[in-house]
Amino acid sequence: MPQDTPHLTYVVVGGSHGIGLGIVKRMLAGGAAVTVVSRTAPQLGEPSGVSHVPWDIxxxxxxxxxxxxxxxxxxxxxxxxxxxPIRTLKAEAMHQDFHLNAVGAVKCLQAALPAMKAAARSSMLLFSTVAVAQGLPLHASVAAAKGAVEGLTRTFAAELAPHIRVNCLALSLTDTPLAERLLSSEAKRTALAARHPLQRIGSVDDAAAIAEFLLSDAAGWITGQVIGVDGGLSTLRT
Incomplete structure (x- = not known):
């Protein structure tokens, strides 16, 4: 259930689809003001109460x-x-992943930091992947980029405490537009769900609900953490 967040202001970068859009919807339901920063505006209907800042990272x-x-x-x-596979991995692809995931997070925080310091207290949430901790074949580029994000999470949290909290969600496969290619048939969905102890693919709201909590004052004593939202994949063998 969305938390009540009246009179609070949130910025969601990449909030036009997928998990970002799920976070936007939950924040709006709680009464917050939301600014979405993305290449395309979120499709929320009118009036949505959302401000949009066009940005291509x-x-x-x-x-x-x-x-x-x-x-x-x-x-x-x-x-x-x-x-x-590693044998075909191109440096250019790794650079692109690193820039999008890690450098982009730094640039975004630099731009937002004065406004975050202007709030009574503030928080930041980043996203990683279970492949950083678990070690999965074919994931070299994204695992390297998201490993950097986990390092940034702890560095940001240490440098910005006590006024700004910073945490990270490490996700397993989630049913979003980004994962459409991996979930393009029922056979693929069934096989991938079976790899998780909870025997299903993650939903947008699985991630958005935890994200909403970590961004809120309800998580006021949590910072510098990388939290697995992965159906048990990173820690359990069943």
Whole structure:
């Protein structure tokens, strides 16, 4: 159930689809003001109460002047699923993954930091993958990029405490547009679900609900953590 967040302001980078959009919907349901930063505007219907700042992370700097003057929470949701064997892995692909996932998070925080410091207290949420801790074939590029994100999570949290909390969700396969290719048939869905102790694929709301909690004051004593939301894949053998 969405938490009540009246009079709070959140920025969701990559909030036009997938988990980012799920976070936006939950924040709106709780009464918060939300600014979405993304290449395309979220499809929420009118009136949605959402402000949109167009931004392509691969092409330009985030315009800090377009962000709210005070930010209570910032979610950085962009991600990638570029899978392939090491023998064919290209340096360019690794650079792209690293820039999108790690460099983009740094650039976003730099732009938002003055507004986050202007709030009474603030928080940031990043996203990683179970492949960092678990070690999965074909995941070299994304695991390297998201491993950097986990390091940034702890560094950000240490540097910005006590005023700003920073945490990270390490997800397993979640039913989003980004994962469509991996879930393109019922046979694929069944096989991939069976790899998880909970025997299903993650949903957008599985991730968005935890994200909402970590961004809120209810998680006020949690910072510097990488939390698995992965159906038990990283820790259990059944």
């Amino acid at each position: 691969t092409q330009q700097e985030l315009p800090a002047g377009r962000l709210p003057p005070s930010i209570d929470g910032l979610a950085y949701c962009p991600g990638s699923i570029n899978l392939g």
